Amino acid sequence: MEIFGSEKSVIVVSAPAGCGKTTLVKKLCQDEEVKEKFGNQNIFFLTFSELPNIEVIVQRLFQHKNWEVPELVDENDAINQLGLLLQKIGECPILLVLDDVWDRSQSLLDEFVCQLPHNSKILVTSRSDFPKFGPPYNLKPLNHDDAMNLFSHSAILNDGNSYLPDKDTVEKIVKACNGFPLALKVVGGSLRGQPRAVWRSQALKLSKGTSVFDSSNILRNCLKSSIEALKDIDMNLKECYLDLGAFPEDQRIPASALIDIWTELYELDEDGIHAMANLHRLSLQNLLNLISLGNEEIEEDGFYNEHFVTQHDLLRELIILESSLEPVAERRRLIAYINGNKFPEWWLEQKQSTSACLMSISTDEAFSSRWHKIQLPHVEALVLNFQSKNYKLPVFIEKLDELKVLVVTNYGFFPTQICNFPLVGSLSNLKRIRLEKISVPSFSFNSLRLKNLQKICLVMCDTGEGFSEISDSFPNLVEIDIDYCNAMKEFPDGFCDLIQLKKLSITNCHKISTLPGRIGNLMNLETLRLSSCIDLSELPDTIGRLRNLRHLNISDCVSIGKLPTQIGEMCSLRRLFMNNCTNCELPLSIGKLEHLEVLCDEETALQWANLEAYFKNLKITVIQEDTNLNWLPLNSHHF
Known part of the structure; x- marks a missing residue:
């Protein structure tokens, strides 16, 4: 009623943390009457957080409209582009939801208000009232009956056995x-x-x-x-939960990043099964939200790239507080926030080494990459979060002799150049690297010599031709994950020399059209994922030499016209994912594969049903179309 009938252009929903402000406005954005008034494309949902980045916010608005995203010079440029964007939308009414706006963002909020088109609304959620916009909509705590209902719903198991x-x-x-x-x-x-x-x-x-x-x-x-109470469930469960504080506020956390950290810090299984079980336990406790962007009914063994974690701001604040109760030298994890070039006092005053095994450092776009020294002799996991257009790894990384996991994430909009990436080459015990939205010069990978490295994960990265000599750089690599690396135009031929490789995932890389014939050299490969490589036209005949391959995923590889005859020679193949592969011809030789399960859509399943006579134990599992909205980009928060 406030949105439809009020003359106010700005409506503030105000309440303390944990009252359900964000839940309420998200439901409002999905209301049919609201969508009819504003249209899906003119409902924007943006999270401000305590320290908003106006450049990224404006870029995500452009992305939401499917318009070319501009590179922005500074905050003033972002505000100018915001005005141009709102003018371009025209006379159509806009609903702009600004979630979690803090007092200090008043001037930034004013910029959005003064450029708002006629008949449009801004809906603000905040712990503050912002009285200049009139009386706020104060969201009250639940009354007793509603509180009892919500509590009972949360406390009773889904199967009714509680x-x-x-x-x-x-x-x-x-x-x-x-x-x-x-x-x-x-x-x-x-x-x-x-x-x-x-x-x-x-x-x-x-x-x-x-x-x-x-x-x-x-x-x-x-x-x-x-x-x-988590300590009573599992000895490490509370420690795992506190590790979530290593990631920034209001950002989705990749489950695979947490799994990498937990696998090494708590010596969990290599396939991430126990780590994923911990995430499900924490989700059942309502301490986090575990979101799957894929079909939850079909789970690939050890593949969690489509799972993400979000958490409430107040829970995150408690995690940070809990992690900082002990003296700095005795903390298990160090979490540092550097605003501009202002380092935490405890960092500048450090006189002795710490016992921390996890270090997280978050910097903003104003950080100059001038690092102060710090002694971290026991750190096994380092998480670097930043938003700069250019970034240098901390120089002290060379002395992290115990480091096993390195997670580097750029939360800006475009890939960031890391000019001193070869520093990583000094980390002789490093076992896992995860890079997101990073541009790494090709020579950087080829110059590294990390004999203990077991896994590389690259998400939305640009590596140039950085894998030509990868077998010399990482001789014991067993897993590679490459996702949404659209700059990658060819399958890196160097991968074919990694004879220890067991898992290879190249997914959502839309420009890759062919695989090299030498892929048949990967004799120890057990899992090959090529899903959503939409330009991939065929699988090479040499794929038949992959006698240890158990899982093959070509779902949404819509350009593959047929499977090679040699696929019948893959005697260990147990699961074949072929969702949305309706134009792919199936050779009769595939009948040689015993105990095969095919997971696909209904139309592809009909093709397989015609071949059932050639199989002894064929199992066809039809994947139901997932109708939820979890696929929406969580880090852009739009509807």
């Missing part, structure tokens, strides 16, 4: 949550399936806390108790 204890215990817990939806969900999730004694213990802890905390601290007290 229970709620006596009414008095439940009433005490719900009262302690003070009507905060986030607290009700998290506390309810932490008690799901627990014995009566645990419920009563939690009720006692929370009821004592309510008498000494104000309303905001009541929420933190409830959430903290649920985080502490």
Whole structure:
């Protein structure tokens, strides 16, 4: 009613953290009447966060409209381009949702308001009221009945095998949550399936806390108790959860990045099964949101590139607080935020080495890449988050003798050049590298000599011709993941010399048209994923030499006209993913493959059904079309 009937151009939804502001406005964006008034393409949802990057925000608006995204020089350029974009949209009304706007962003908010077209609305969610825009819409905590319903829903298992204890215990817990939806969900999730004694213990802890905390601290007290309870489920589960603080606010966290870190820090299995189980446990506790961008019914063994994690800001604040309680020298993880070139005081004052095993460093677009020294003799995982157009790795990386995992993520819009990437070559114990939206000169990879490196993951990267001598650089590499690297026009021939390689994933690389015949040299390869390589026209005959290959995925490779006859020689093949491969001809030789499961769409399944007579144990699994909206880019937050 406020959006449709009010004369105000700006409507502020105000409430403390954890009251459901973001949930409410996301539902509003999906409302049929709202979509009818503004149209899907004119509903924009942007997360500001505590330190918004106006350049990236404006670039994502261009991306949402499928217009060419401009390279922006600075904040003033971004504001000018914002005005041009809003003018270009024309007279059509716009609904611009600005989520999680902080007080310090008032001037930036004013820029959006003054350039807003006629008949358009800005909907702001904030912990502040912004009185200059008139009385806010104050979102109240839940009343008692609604709080009981939400808590009960969160505390009962989906299969109905859980229970709620006596009414008095439940009433005490719900009262302690003070009507905060986030607290009700998290506390309810932490008690799901627990014995009566645990419920009563939690009720006692929370009821004592309510008498000494104000309303905001009541929420933190409830959430903290649920985080502490993780130790009772699994010894490492709380530690895994606290590691989420290594990633920036309001950004999706790739599950594969967490799996890489946890696999090395906690000595979990190489395929990530136990690490993924931890994510599911934390999701069941409502401590994070685990989102799959693919079909959740069909899961490939050890492939989690389509799984992402998001978390509530307040939970993240608690994680950061929990990680900083001990003295710096004794902390298990160090989390540093550098605004401009202002380093944390504890960093500048460091006089002795730390015992930290994980280090996370986040910098903004103003950072000059001038690094201060720090002693990190025990760090095994380093996470670097940045937004700069140019970036230098910290010089102290050369002395991280124990480093096993390096995660480098650019949160800007275009790939960032790293000019001193050869520094990585000094990390003799490095086992896993993950780079996202990075441009690395070709010579950088070829100059490295990392004999212990086991996995490389490249997402939206530009590496030039950086893999010509990769077998000399990484002789023991067993896994390569390359995703959305659209600058890659040819399958790197150097990959064919990696005789230890077991998993090779080149997905969503739209310009690759052929595979080299030498791919048959990868005699130890067990998994080959080529999904969504839409220009790939054929598989080479030599693929028949991959006698150890168990999983082959060519889903959405729409240009492949036929499978080679030699595919019948792949005697170990057990699962073949062929979703949306309706134009692909199937050779009769494929009938030699015993115990084969084909996972595909209905139309492709009909082709396979015609060959069932040639098979002894063919299994056809039809993948149902996934109708949810999880595919939407989480880091651009648009509808």
